[in-house]
Amino acid sequence: MLELRAITAGYDRRAPAVRDVSLTVAPGESVGLLGPSGCGKSTLARVAALLHRPDSGTVLLDGEPVRHWRHRAPRALRTAFGVVFQQPRLSADPRLRLTDLIAEPLRATGRGDEVPSRVTELATSVGLTPDLLARRPHEVSDGQLQRACLARALVLRPRLLVCDEMTAMLDASTTAALVTAVETYRTETGAALLAVGHDRTLLHRWCDRVTEWESLTGVPTTSPAA
Template sequence: MLSGTGLVAGYRSGVPVLSEVDIQIARGEVVGLAGPSGCGKSTLARVLTLLMAPWAGQVSVDGEPVRGFRHAAPRAQRTAIGVVFQQPRLSVDPRFTLHQIVAEPLRANRKHPVDERVAELTDQVGLTAELLRRRPHEVSDGQLQRACLARALALEPRYLVCDEMTAMLDASTTAALVGVVADHSNSTGTGVLAISHDEPLLSVWADRVVRWQPTGEEQ
């Protein structure tokens, strides 16, 4: 289980964005997190993916408390959690081809054979070999987000956080990527946190939905 208990987090203003937040995502479960912009959903995503240290509270991965965040997090915990962000163009190196984007975590963690794994992942998300040779400015948002999803799945994480993954995509691409994540979760037991302001989408994607108000309080 990926869990956060009593999480308090914020930024330089000193005002917490998260206040005493508890959340749990079990293996094989899709948890939807709904709420308007500004209620702290993305801050929670950053804390749960170990990209941001909370001011207080505890994140645990399969019962093991997280003692470090960002580069201080143990590799075993960092690689246990994949993440897909809302804006794919802000989360990739614009100089990389799509092949290099998907291969990046494999090379960083010395996972081989890289090309075979990239081919497997890109087939899973619906990218062609021709698209893999292109750079971000040469593909659509939907094609780039497919590459970002493949990258997030590259190291076979036990948990996947999708932070407004489909917010910038058309309906057909949204359906395709949600289907990929759902199939992957069903086949591998990956736990998923699906963050979105689109409650109709979450109602068909998630096993259960947590709804937040702007104060961060759950309903």
């Protein structure tokens, strides 16, 4: 269970992007966070993924308060989350081949022996062919690179996946492929999902329930998925 209680966060304490926001994601649940660009969705997603320390409020995982963030968080907490960002070219090291991009978390956590089998398995699941794995980011399309970024997010088998506008820059066929890959992973593992976006149709089809904000400094509206 992920719980965000009365979160206030941003990059300027005088004008926080998120003010007094609460949100829960139960084990195995898929929750959509819907709102226009600039409303604070990405800031809240980064707080949820332990990538941004809130100015106030509490984040709890399985009922225990989180006390450290980013690289200071215990490994067990860091690896519980998989995150996919909107712009793959800003979240991928341009020097790495796609196979090494996917394998990076395994090597960073001392599990390099799993690289061959795990990379092959995930490449297949997200639709990357062996020739693409040998290429670097500038040699592939945005959609192909985002497939690799999703594989990287799944490589440590997280139990909660945060997708922050994951498909915003992609065509319909790539969007469908990535959503299918996420749902296949969730079916196999029971992982939960926090999907952030502004595509109302996609989120209502994808998620168990959707919380909609005009601004994350106001009051949300929650509705079940269609």
